[in-house]
Amino acid sequence: MKSLKIILSILLLSLLSFLSNVSLAQHDHHHMSDSTKQDSKQDSLKMEMPDMNNSSKSEHHGPHVMNMDMAMSHSYSLSLPMNRNGSGTGWLPDASPMEGYMIHSNNWMLMFHGNIFLRYTSANVNNRGKRGASMFDAPNWFMGMAQRKIGTDGLLNFGLMMSLDRLTERGDGYPLLFQSGETWEGRPLVDRQHPHDLFSELSVAYTQRINNDADVTAYFGLPGEPALGTAAFMHRVSSRNNPDAPLSHHWQDATHITFGVATLGARYKIFKIEGSIFSGREPDENRYNFDKPNFDSYSYRISMNPTSTFALQFSQGFIKGPEALEPGVDVTRTTASVIHSYNFTKTRRLNTTIAWGMNDKKNTGDDHKEHSLLLESNFELNRINFYGRYEFVQKDPEELSLTGFDHERKFNINALTLGSNYRIAKLKGVDVSLGAQGSLYFMPEDLEPFYGKSPLSAQVYIRLSPPFMD
Numbered sequence: 001m002k003s004l005k006i007i008l009s010i011l012l013l014s015l016l017s018f019l020s021n022v023s024l025a026q027h028d029h030h031h032m033s034d035s036t037k038q039d040s041k042q043d044s045l046k047m048e049m050p051d052m053n054n055s056s057k058s059e060h061h062g063p064h065v066m067n068m069d070m071a072m073s074h075s076y077s078l079s080l081p082m083n084r085n086g087s088g089t090g091w092l093p094d095a096s097p098m099e100g101y102m103i104h105s106n107n108w109m110l111m112f113h114g115n116i117f118l119r120y121t122s123a124n125v126n127n128r129g130k131r132g133a134s135m136f137d138a139p140n141w142f143m144g145m146a147q148r149k150i151g152t153d154g155l156l157n158f159g160l161m162m163s164l165d166r167l168t169e170r171g172d173g174y175p176l177l178f179q180s181g182e183t184w185e186g187r188p189l190v191d192r193q194h195p196h197d198l199f200s201e202l203s204v205a206y207t208q209r210i211n212n213d214a215d216v217t218a219y220f221g222l223p224g225e226p227a228l229g230t231a232a233f234m235h236r237v238s239s240r241n242n243p244d245a246p247l248s249h250h251w252q253d254a255t256h257i258t259f260g261v262a263t264l265g266a267r268y269k270i271f272k273i274e275g276s277i278f279s280g281r282e283p284d285e286n287r288y289n290f291d292k293p294n295f296d297s298y299s300y301r302i303s304m305n306p307t308s309t310f311a312l313q314f315s316q317g318f319i320k321g322p323e324a325l326e327p328g329v330d331v332t333r334t335t336a337s338v339i340h341s342y343n344f345t346k347t348r349r350l351n352t353t354i355a356w357g358m359n360d361k362k363n364t365g366d367d368h369k370e371h372s373l374l375l376e377s378n379f380e381l382n383r384i385n386f387y388g389r390y391e392f393v394q395k396d397p398e399e400l401s402l403t404g405f406d407h408e409r410k411f412n413i414n415a416l417t418l419g420s421n422y423r424i425a426k427l428k429g430v431d432v433s434l435g436a437q438g439s440l441y442f443m444p445e446d447l448e449p450f451y452g453k454s455p456l457s458a459q460v461y462i463r464l465s466p467p468f469m470d
Contacts, residue, residue, distance in 0.1 A: 073147070076157060077207055077209070078207065083098055088203075089227060090230065091305055092236070092341070098468065100113035100466050110144065112142075114466065115465050116465070117140070120134070120460055122134035123457040125456055126453075127455055131177065132457070138168035139165060140163060141163045143160065145157065145160070154206065154208055157207070158204055159203040159221070162198060163200055172189055176457075178191065178415065182323075183324050188323075197223065202221060202224070203219060203221035204219075213268060217264070218263070220263075223258055223259045227265065227276045228315045229254075229255060229357070238378050239353070241435060242419060247372075251333070261276060261277075262278070271303070275299070276299045277295045280320035297317065301315035309342055312338050313337055319333060329362065335355065336356050349380045353376050370394040374391050385420060386419075390414075390417075393413050431464070436460045440454065
């Protein structure tokens with residue numbers, strides 16, 4: 001098994017190296033002005049594609065010279081910059097930096113992105129014999145986008161998201177204290193993060209621009225992501241260097257892999273409103289197949305980017321039986337988030353996310369609301385990154401597979417993670433960073449027989465990723 005992981009890691013590195021050697025046209029990233037100034041510039045310049053910068057155009061070298069009429073726009077708007085791309089149809093701030101590779105032809109624009117962590121992690125290192133485990137693994141994901149204009153005001157976009165987690169991790173995923181959600185071999189996953197499906201997104205969308213201030217988008221994914229929650233953690237710049245999923249993942253952004261999604265959205269200036277119908281059940285244990293869509297759930301989301309540095313959203317989803325072991329328990333999930341991105345210089349950036357999510361379980365015989373709060377930030381200083389994540393999440397005895405407690409009991413879990421990494425090399429267009437992080441957990445005293453006192457987890461890793469587009 002270890003030999004397989006080593007071979008696979010080499011193959012993944014080779015894939016990223018290959019992509020970096022294709023004739024690439026990297027997109028200039030500059031700071032955006034606020035929305036009012038941007039709209040004024042667009043109206044005066046009357047450009048086919050949005051002017052995403054306040055500074056002059058720079059040259060691009062590749063199979064073609066890339067000008068603003070050819071520049072890659074947002075995936076779902078000809079009038080917005082691609083930096084606003086989040087996950088699914090969600091928004092990031094326009095000032096968000098972007099990693100990846102870009103290829104363009106006469107009609108098509110393509111972009112590729114990915115992330116690989118080759119790591120060793122040990123959960124609960126200070127309480128041997130209690131809950132926790134250690135292992136080598138390699139969390140990873142890869143993304144591709146292709147888009148082209150249809151006529152003057154139409155935009156066609158295809159999205160692809162993949163992960164080889166099932167090969168680089170065990171079927172029950174990697175150790176992560178107090179994590180819960182989904183199953184393995186018919187048992188609930190507890191203190192482990194499940195692997196992601198081979199195909200996390202296969203989507204197609206069409207956007208019709210009405211004018212520079214307004215457009216309408218229709219999106220379909222199998223799988224895809226409904227209009228619910230903040231941008232998924234893999235796509236947030238604030239969490240780009242943290243290999244672990246948030247403990248609040250199933251309270252805030254777990255629907256980023258949904259087998260069967262249809263979304264209709266409309267944007268007017270800084271606002272967007274969306275509605276989705278989708279399949280409520282979480283993905284099954286077979287990470288290679290396509291689950292049957294049933295479109296039994298629905299959601300709505302209101303997004304607003306008041307300036308180039310902020311992205312805000314509020315959303316609510318009515319989810320039919322998300323957990324396989326609780327088929328009769330429905331969940332109303334409510335979320336709100338603020339994402340902030342600020343660029344001091346081209347190599348000094350601060351990205352922060354604050355997110356809240358609440359799961360209100362139905363058909364349980366009582367009032368069962370569980371809250372979560374996340375605060376995470378990443379500060380990039382040239383070749384070094386400093387990052388942190390604080391989480392508060394409420395979990396019940398069933399979610400933690402605990403007996404002897406009242407069903408109504410809620411455990412308040414607090415977790416603090418601090419980490420740093422340093423870019424040690426750039427190999428054929430692939431950034432190689434060496435990093436380490438540690439997590440400290442705070443919990444009620446009656447959980448000490450299971451977890452010990454003040455559980456501590458630690459990990460070291462090598463991160464392989466594309467460079468920033470600048």
